[in-house]
Amino acid sequence: MKVSFVIPFHNEEKNVGPMISQVTHYAMKQKDKWDFEIIPVNDRSSDGTQKALDSIAKKYTFVRPVERKKDTDAIxxxxxxxxxxxxxxASGNIIIWTMGDLSDEPKTYGEIVNKINDGFDMVFGSRYMPGxxxxxxxxxxxxxxxxxxxxxxxxxNxxxxxxxxxxxxxxxxxxxxxxxxxxxxxxSPEFAVKAHLAGFKLAEVPTVYYKRVEGVSNFKLWNMSVAYLVIYAKLFWKKLLS
Ligand SMILES: Nc1nc2c(ncn2[C@@H]2O[C@H](COP(=O)(O)OP(=O)(O)OP(=O)(O)O)[C@@H](O)[C@H]2O)c(=O)[nH]1
Ligand SMILES: [Mg+2]
Structure with missing residues (x-):
């Protein structure tokens, strides 16, 4: 079994090092149970994010960065x-999406993998379930x-x-x-809803969220709320027609 950690980074030069060490530290402790790789994905960063990633990747072969230079996305x-x-x-059979601003609790990685091994297809680190x-x-x-x-x-449902x-x-x-x-x-919601509607088994494990200490949030509350509603409306409509 191999776990691929996919980590997005945009202008996170101060978080790149600590984030990759945090994931590595946790994953190394699981070496007897699963193999792992780390795939940091940087796009359009104007700070030292890519430089930091390149120098880490030179030292550790399990870090395989993706650099995306061009994008045409409207928002x-x-x-x-x-x-x-x-x-x-990713070359692993299990993928974990975890954020580059250190907002996710590493202990949850193992709990997610265990749940997938119990037979679930997609397992969420959940802030809103009991625990x-x-x-x-x-x-x-x-x-x-x-x-x-x-x-x-x-x-x-x-x-x-x-x-x-x-x-x-x-x-x-x-x-x-x-x-x-x-x-x-x-x-994030689109993938979850589509997986559920396609019949994949969803589960969750409790986690704790940490607000970023370094860097600036890219999240635009209003834009994203609208984007979430649009995707729900599309999927609901498709569900009604099916
Ligand atoms: N590669 C890439 N990563 C991104 C992009 N936008 C955000 N990210 C990364 O995605 C992760 C989550 O983004 P944040 O800006 O922290 O958004 P958030 O966690 O929803 O918002 P906060 O709670 O305010 O931190 C961070 O590691 C960002 O660096 C992007 O356009 N490209
Ligand atoms: Mg964040």
Whole structure:
């Protein structure tokens, strides 16, 4: 079994080193259970992110960065495409999406892998299930993002509580059955809902969210709320017609 950690980075020069060491440190401890690789995906960073990634990749062969220079996305946010590009490069049978600003709890990685080994196809690090917490996340953002999943639970009968967070693990093979259209953060709910509607088994494990300490958030609350609603409307309409 091999786990590919796909990590998006955009202007995260201060977080690149600590993030890659954090994941490496955790994954090395699991070496007797699973092999791993790290696929950082940087696009359009104007700071030293790429330089930092290149120097780490020179030292560690399990770090295989993807650099994406050009993008034509209208809203200028390519986090979704970055996650997909990294996932396509992954050689592991399990992929974990985890954020480059150190917002995810490493202990959750192992819990996600265990759940996938129990037979689930996509497992979320969940801030909103019992036992999970949104930690230092801004309360307005926490409120809206939890409502985002609540709406998906009502519309699509989703069995989990946190799909607006990209943090999750899944079998790489799912990607052969699902095509994703969102380029930005809406890829997170889109992927979850499409996997559920396609019959894949979804589960969740509690996690804690840490607000970034270094760098600047790329997340635009209003744009993203609209993008989430648009993708839900499209998927709901498709469900009604099917
Ligand atoms: N490759 C790539 N990574 C991105 C892009 N936009 C955001 N990211 C990365 O995706 C991760 C999550 O983005 P954040 O800006 O922290 O957004 P967020 O976590 O939803 O928002 P905050 O809670 O405010 O931090 C970070 O590691 C970013 O560097 C992008 O366009 N391309
Ligand atoms: Mg963040």
């Amino acid at each position: 200028g946010n390519t986090m979704g495409k970055a996650l997909l590009a990294g996932s396509q490069k 999970g917490t949104w930690g230092s996340l801004d309360p307005t953002k926490a409120f809206l993002s939890s409502r985002g999943t609540m709406l998906a639970r009502v519309l699509f 989703l069995p989990v509580h946190d799909i607006t967070n990209a943090f999750r693990g899944f079998r790489k093979s799912i990607l052969e059955h699902i095509s994703l259209e969102s380029s930005g953060y809406a890829i």
